Amino acid sequence: MPKEELLISSNSTKVPVIYVLSDSIGETGEAVVKAAASQFDHGLVDIRRAPYLKTIREVEKALTDASEVGAAIVYTLVHQDLKSFLERTAREYGLIHADIMGPVMNALQSVTHISPKNEPGLIRKLDETYFSKVEAIEFAVKYDDGKEPHGVLRADIVVTGISRTSKTPLCMYLAHKGIKAANVPLVPEVNPPEELFKVARKVVGLTIKPSHLFEIRKERLKTMGLSQTDDYANWERILMELDYAASIMRKIGCPVVDVTNRAVEETAAKVLDFYRKGAKKNE
CATH class of the missing domain: 3.40.50 (Rossmann fold)
Structure with missing residues (x-):
């Protein structure tokens, strides 16, 4: 003893x-x-x-x-x-x-x-839940915005979409539920990592109405003190990015959530629904 x-x-x-x-x-x-x-x-x-x-x-x-x-x-x-x-x-x-x-x-x-x-032993189970949440948060930070693409292979959920579709806030919200979520940005000039296609069953795509994204990006440029004529908030550029992202998501075969006017909690509920259905399908 x-x-x-x-x-x-x-x-x-x-x-x-x-x-x-x-x-x-x-x-x-x-x-x-x-x-x-x-x-x-x-x-x-x-x-x-x-x-x-x-x-x-x-x-x-x-x-x-x-x-x-x-x-x-x-x-x-x-x-x-x-x-x-x-x-x-x-x-x-x-x-x-x-x-x-x-x-x-x-x-x-x-x-x-x-x-x-x-x-x-229930108090130890509560502790395990807490540490699982901390681990998921650290995971979301480490594999945010496409950093270290191999991390998507270890993720529970992989979120993909173009800039300003709330990928990072969504991943952090999921992390607080103990879910390891990585996010991969889609940019027309950069080929998506091959790992994204290897974990197709874990991927959820995010899209948004172009008019809404246009306003979000204009506001972002204003906050950063940058020119409103920047390509980032160019209407044709936004349409091109959305079309490109849609083609990649079709290629992956992943479900897609429209985040227009959705709170992060609402988007997360949709993503978790897809995740759970996918997990049952693969049991």
Whole structure:
């Protein structure tokens, strides 16, 4: 069992022992013991974790070990049968025992009127969701705007379209849902990367009405302090880019979403719908 010693005040030379019993990893119980121990000065406390307790036999073994060294018990068991056995046996052994999760769960149940799941390890699952989201955001940044085209091979979704069709905001929105999204710009003078055709089933194209794009690009040039006559906001140029993008999307065979007057959330809902349908098709 993992052991850790912490400073704590004591009138005797004997080091007090705290056993942390858990049906998960035991980090919550250990963190609480450390927080409590920080309120004392000098001396030592010996923390011993007994994690992943799944059976009554395992709980009994941990209590026996604790009894042999006169330890106090701190526990975060959520399985009711194991918890009841622990409390009953600890009383029989005369062991001091403190339930960390129980009182808080009871309070939450009282205010929410919802029964707890009593499933060990859920906090780690939440952490995994958080880290998955962070990883997806880092992915979207790394493979934004066609940077490192090989990245599209690792993407969950690949977004393609011409400039100012909201490719980057869409990818960032998807990343916050834990989806790794890369985007590839389509420019008539530059051949799209061959990787784009290799992942055709993951690709979603974005298009937009030319009049709307014309206004967006004019506003963009104004913001940047550039000439309004720049090719970027040229009507013929916009029509040519849209035709070129449409031809590439037809070649890929990907679904296309018109982003005209759509919020990013609306576009994302459409893209996710295509993504899920594609995932089912390939199961």
